[in-house]
Amino acid sequence: MGTLREPLDKVVACGLPQALEVMGERWSFLILRAAFNGLCHFEEYLSALGIARNILSNRLSKLVENGILKREPCPEDRRKVEYRLTEKGLDLLPALLALKQWGEKYTLTELSNPVVVDSQDWLPIGPITIRAHDGRELSYRDLRWQDRSRLGQNADEERAKEKEKAEA
Amino acid sequence: MGTLREPLDKVVACGLPQALEVMGERWSFLILRAAFNGLCHFEEYLSALGIARNILSNRLSKLVENGILKREPCPEDRRKVEYRLTEKGLDLLPALLALKQWGEKYTLTELSNPVVVDSQDWLPIGPITIRAHDGRELSYRDLRWQDRSRLGQNADEERAKEKEKAEA
DNA sequence: TAGAATAGTTTCATATAGCAACCTAAAATT
DNA sequence: AATTTTAGGTTGCTATATGAAACTATTCTA
Numbered sequence: 117m118g119t120l121r122e123p124l125d126k127v128v129a130c131g132l133p134q135a136l137e138v139m140g141e142r143w144s145f146l147i148l149r150a151a152f153n154g155l156c157h158f159e160e161y162l163s164a165l166g167i168a169r170n171i172l173s174n175r176l177s178k179l180v181e182n183g184i185l186k187r188e189p190c191p192e193d194r195r196k197v198e199y200r201l202t203e204k205g206l207d208l209l210p211a212l213l214a215l216k217q218w219g220e221k222y223t224l225t226e227l228s229n230p231v232v233v234d235s236q237d238w239l240p241i242g243p244i245t246i247r248a249h250d251g252r253e254l255s256y257r258d259l260r261w262q263d264r265s266r267l268g269q270n271a272d273e274e275r276a277k278e279k280e281k282a283e284a
Numbered sequence: 285m286g287t288l289r290e291p292l293d294k295v296v297a298c299g300l301p302q303a304l305e306v307m308g309e310r311w312s313f314l315i316l317r318a319a320f321n322g323l324c325h326f327e328e329y330l331s332a333l334g335i336a337r338n339i340l341s342n343r344l345s346k347l348v349e350n351g352i353l354k355r356e357p358c359p360e361d362r363r364k365v366e367y368r369l370t371e372k373g374l375d376l377l378p379a380l381l382a383l384k385q386w387g388e389k390y391t392l393t394e395l396s397n398p399v400v401v402d403s404q405d406w407l408p409i410g411p412i413t414i415r416a417h418d419g420r421e422l423s424y425r426d427l428r429w430q431d432r433s434r435l436g437q438n439a440d441e442e443r444a445k446e447k448e449k450a451e452a
Numbered sequence: 453t454a455g456a457a458t459a460g461t462t463t464c465a466t467a468t469a470g471c472a473a474c475c476t477a478a479a480a481t482t
Numbered sequence: 483a484a485t486t487t488t489a490g491g492t493t494g495c496t497a498t499a500t501g502a503a504a505c506t507a508t509t510c511t512a
Contacts, residue, residue, distance in 0.1 A: 129397045131387025132317055132380065138391070139383070140310065142499080149300055153429060158459050168501045173460060183390075195458045195509045204390050209424050210412045211382035212300065215307070218379055219299025222351075222372050223306070229297045230429040234416040238430060238437070241422065242415045244378045248402040249410045256377050261321060261398040262406060269406075310469075326489050336471045341490050363479045363488045 138182045139208065143167055143175050145215070148201075148208060151185065156198045184208070214244040306350045307376065311335055311343050313383070316369075316376060319353065324366045352376070382412040 139145060143165065150164050162172055176199055179185040184205040190196035213232065220228050231240050246254045307313060311333065318332050330340055344367055347353040352373040358364035381400065388396050399408050414422045 129392065129394050130317070130384060131389070131392045131396055132313060132384040133387070134391035135383040135387030136313055140308075140313070142308065145300060145304055145308070149298070152424075159457090162459095169459085170461075170502095171500060174499095193458085193510070197459065206424050207389065208386055209427075210414055211379060211386055213414060214379035214382045214412065215303040216298060216300040218376055219301070219303030221299070221375065223302035224297070224299045226297050227432060228299055229432040231432050231435060233428050233430040233435075234420075234422060235426050235428050236416070236420075238428070238435075239417050240435070241427070242417045242419065244382065244412060244414065246378055246381060246412065247410045248404065249407050251410065252402075252404075254402060254409065256320075256374050258403050259377075259409070260401050260403050260406070262401040264395060264397040264399050267399060267401075267406075267408070327487090336469095337490070338472095338492085339470065342469095344490095361480070361488085365489065 135211075138178075138184065139211075141175065141178070143171060144179065145212065147172075147175055147179065148184070148205065148212060149216075151199065151201050151205065152209065152212070156200055157190075157196055158199070161199075179205075210244055213241070217243055303379075306346070306352065307379075309343065309346070311339060312347065313380065315340075315343055315347065316352070316373065316380060317384075319367065319369050319373065320377065320380070324368055325358075325364055326367070329367070347373075378412055381409070385411055 139148070146165055146167075147161060150161055155161055155164055158172065158176070161167070161176070162169060165172070167175075176185065176187075180187045180199070182204075183202055185199045186202050188198045188200065190198050216228075233240055246256075246259070248254055248258075307316070314333055315329060318329055323329055323332055326340070326344070329335070329344070330337060333340070335343075344353065344355075348355045348367070351370055353367045354370050356366045356368065358366050384396075401408055414424075414427070416422055416426075
């Protein structure tokens with residue numbers, strides 16, 4: 117196919133580039149992790165992460181701008197500001213945990229600490245997995261990239277096409 | 285390459301900084317997505333992503349170095365090289381999809397296309413979620429960060445502590 | 453009222469990332 | 483044999499990121 121192809125992120129409508137726009141910068145995910153760990157003040161992030169002040173300032177601003185953190189004056193001490201997760205920020209937890217678990221599985225020699233546990237039974241959570249609409253666990257082998265326009269079509273046609281392709 | 289750079293991984297024992305060390309760079313996740321989409325040749329990535337040659341070269345090398353892609357000469361055309369996902373790379377799919385879904389939910393105006401579907405019924409996959417060891421779906425409210433040393437302890441003690449805290 | 457703490461901002465220097473353009477080497481095609 | 487294709491190096495330049503240190507402006511505390 118000799119046709120000049122447009123960049124993937126312009127032809128394909130995908131949330132990934134957008135997510136990376138916000139969260140792809142160097143310290144963003146580590147700040148997010150710290151926020152999930154309960155940190156909320158500027159100086160807390162500063163000493164926990166070992167990040168430069170101006171960079172932290174810049175990142176916090178961007179995270180607030182993008183609605184991932186909200187910035188509120190601290191009621192007890194009005195010099196302080198609280199950076200807390202919004203719903204949008206909290207919704208990044210699956211992505212964060214998936215990354216964390218991957219890192220643990222492949223690149224961590226020592227066991228991670230602390231561990232994320234279920235408050236019901238205080239046992240570690242399970243691995244983040246891909247599931248069908250009905251909850252069946254799926255592997256990457258079970259997945260296809262389907263054009264949205266044919267989402268309504270019945271499955272039989274698609275299966276036939278798969279079969280045909282496999283035989284060719 | 286992080287010689288002068290402050291290491292991101294000395295804070296706590298967590299897989300996240302390690303994961304970001306490998307996947308946190310600017311084009312890594314987009315290359316990964318392209319690989320999941322079936323691209324495998326240098327020039328394919330180049331035109332699909334609109335990335336500079338040297339940067340692509342650098343990123344591919346790093347991804348290979350880190351065991352996320354494997355580099356193999358193409359049997360049909362031995363000028364060509366195939367960059368294909370390893371198991372380790374395939375295992376990044378939950379993280380990739382979690383990010384993608386988050387991006388779709390919050391920052392995408394138009395509907396995404398193509399859609400990831402289950403090959404069984406050709407319906408879109410469900411959202412990536414957090415689950416307990418037994419498969420119960422959990423929200424961030426159900427999670428605690430527990431020190432590894434007390435993982436063996438029985439749950440009652442922990443529940444009592446929670447209650448106590450809530451009453452204080 | 454005089455410090456000290458908090459959350460920044462500003463300045464300056466360096467490091468890294470990014471890109472375009474050109475070059476190489478090997479293999480395929482003609 | 484000459485040309486084209488593919489992967490990927492190198493060079494030179496610019497833009498952005500990073501970090502340390504100094505500086506502000508509030509607000510709290512003694």
